[in-house]
Structures are given as structure tokens and as C-alpha cells.
Amino acid sequence: MKVTFKIWRQKENSSKGELKTYITEGLTEDMSFLEALDHLNEELVLKNEEVVAYEYDCREGICGQCGVFINGRAHGPHDHMTTCQLHMRSFKDGDTIVVEPWRAKSFPIIKDLIVDRSAFDRIIEQGAFISSKTGTAPEANAIPIPKAIADRAMDAAACIGCGACVATCKNSSAALFTSAKINHLNSLPQGKAEQHERVEAMTWQMKEEGFGSCTFTGACEVECPEGISLINIAEMNARKIKSRFFG
Numbered sequence: 001m002k003v004t005f006k007i008w009r010q011k012e013n014s015s016k017g018e019l020k021t022y023i024t025e026g027l028t029e030d031m032s033f034l035e036a037l038d039h040l041n042e043e044l045v046l047k048n049e050e051v052v053a054y055e056y057d058c059r060e061g062i063c064g065q066c067g068v069f070i071n072g073r074a075h076g077p078h079d080h081m082t083t084c085q086l087h088m089r090s091f092k093d094g095d096t097i098v099v100e101p102w103r104a105k106s107f108p109i110i111k112d113l114i115v116d117r118s119a120f121d122r123i124i125e126q127g128a129f130i131s132s133k134t135g136t137a138p139e140a141n142a143i144p145i146p147k148a149i150a151d152r153a154m155d156a157a158a159c160i161g162c163g164a165c166v167a168t169c170k171n172s173s174a175a176l177f178t179s180a181k182i183n184h185l186n187s188l189p190q191g192k193a194e195q196h197e198r199v200e201a202m203t204w205q206m207k208e209e210g211f212g213s214c215t216f217t218g219a220c221e222v223e224c225p226e227g228i229s230l231i232n233i234a235e236m237n238a239r240k241i242k243s244r245f246f247g
């Protein structure tokens with residue numbers, strides 16, 4: 001299989017970037033997209049050229065580090081799939097594949113396809129945790145939680161923090177990410193004690209980081225590899241109003 005990659009190359013944040021063309025052969029349809037980039041990098045090493053910088057860790061759709069735009073879509077052509085889960089069988093022999101980093105002011109480019117997503121970490125630090133006594137694990141049924149609520153919390157907890165929602169939003173809003181992290185804990189009894197502080201602190205940090213406001217266009221939900229629902233944002237806004245009265 002032979003493809004033409006057009007890949008965004010940028011030495012560092014302050015330098016000018018550009019799309020560079022690389023024709024690579026010897027790929028197979030069973031290769032993952034990241035393995036195809038590995039293959040390209042091996043060719044670049046043999047030619048004494050600088051390798052393409054891209055990020056990954058788990059390569060299993062868990063860590064959220066591998067996100068890039070592929071032919072204009074966050075994480076590539078399929079719904080509910082991360083870049084590392086994408087395989088070359090999704091492309092045809094002879095295809096041209098354009099690969100670009102996330103584009104958002106709050107995610108500055110570090111190099112090539114790698115962006116700095118530490119703004120997400122700072123939002124997390126503001127409240128995506130619970131304060132509880134340490135010790136042995138409590139009995140599983142000590143705090144009964146209705147299944148519907150447990151399911152809602154688990155759905156929100158599925159967010160892997162990849163940043164596709166921000167990169168794909170016309171306002172570069174982080175509302176889907178932040179709301180998922182808030183609702184995950186605020187839905188559960190364990191998260192109730194700090195629910196008002198959590199929503200205030202995390203949404204405040206979201207603004208501090210320079211993310212835009214949500215205008216409910218819904219692109220984030222469509223491009224989210226985990227299918228995090230837009231309802232989370234509505235819930236976060238409702239919780240914020242509630243926290244003003246009861247916080």
C-alpha cells in the first residue's frame with residue numbers, strides 16, 4: 001500500500017509551520033495509523049531527516065494523547081474512534097492523507113503534531129477529585145446508587161481528555177470536557193460534598209485558560225471518540241446556576 005502523507009511540520013511554537021509531503025510505500029491495511037507514521041519515521045531516519053513528532057501512550061483508545069486531524073476530521077474518518085484505533089484499511093492505495101495538529105489558542109503547538117494540553121490538567125486540578133478518608137475499600141453496597149445515576153456518571157467518566165472537542169469547536173470551547181468531569185463526580189453521592197465548589201472552580205479555570213464559550217453547535221459531541229453527550233454541558237450550566245443559590 002502506498003499513500004501520500006501531507007503532514008504539518010513546525011519546529012516549535014514560535015516558528016512558522018507548513019504542510020510537507022511524504023510519499024511512503026510498504027504499508028499494509030492491517031497497520032494502525034500510528035504504525036504507518038512509525039513506518040514513515042523509519043524511512044526519515046534512514047534518509048537522515050528529522051522524524052515527525054506525534055504523541056501517544058496506550059495505543060488502545062484510553063489515554064487520549066494521540067489526537068490529530070486526519071483529512072479535516074478529529075481522529076480521522078470514523079465516529080467514536082481515536083487516532084490510535086484507526087487502521088490503514090480505512091484508506092485506499094494511492095490516497096493522500098492530510099495530518100494536522102489540534103488547532104486552539106489554549107492548546108499551543110509544541111512541535112509538529114504535538115500540542116500542549118496542560119490547560120486540561122489545570123482544570124482537573126481545580127476539582128475533579130473527591131476529598132474522602134483513606135483506609136480500606138468500603139463495602140460495595142454501603143452507598144446504594146440507583147442504576148440510572150451510576151450509568152450517567154460512568155458515561156461522563158468515559159471522557160479521555162483527548163481535546164477533540166476543543167479542537168473541533170468553532171469557539172475552541174472546553175465545555176464538553178469540563179462538564180463531563182464535573183458531572184461524573186457531582187452525580188454521585190461521593191461527589192456531593194464538594195459539588196458547588198467543584199462547578200465554580202472548574203468553570204472558572206476553564207475561562208482562565210482562554211477557552212471559548214459554548215454556543216451549542218454540537219460539533220464536540222459528534223467528534224468525541226467516547227460519545228460524550230452534549231447534555232453534560234446543559235447539566236453543568238444548570239449546576240452552576242444552582243451553586244450560585246445554594247453554594
Ligand code: FES
Nearest residue numbers: 059063064066084
Ligand atoms: S494513544 Fe492512548 S488514546 Fe490513542
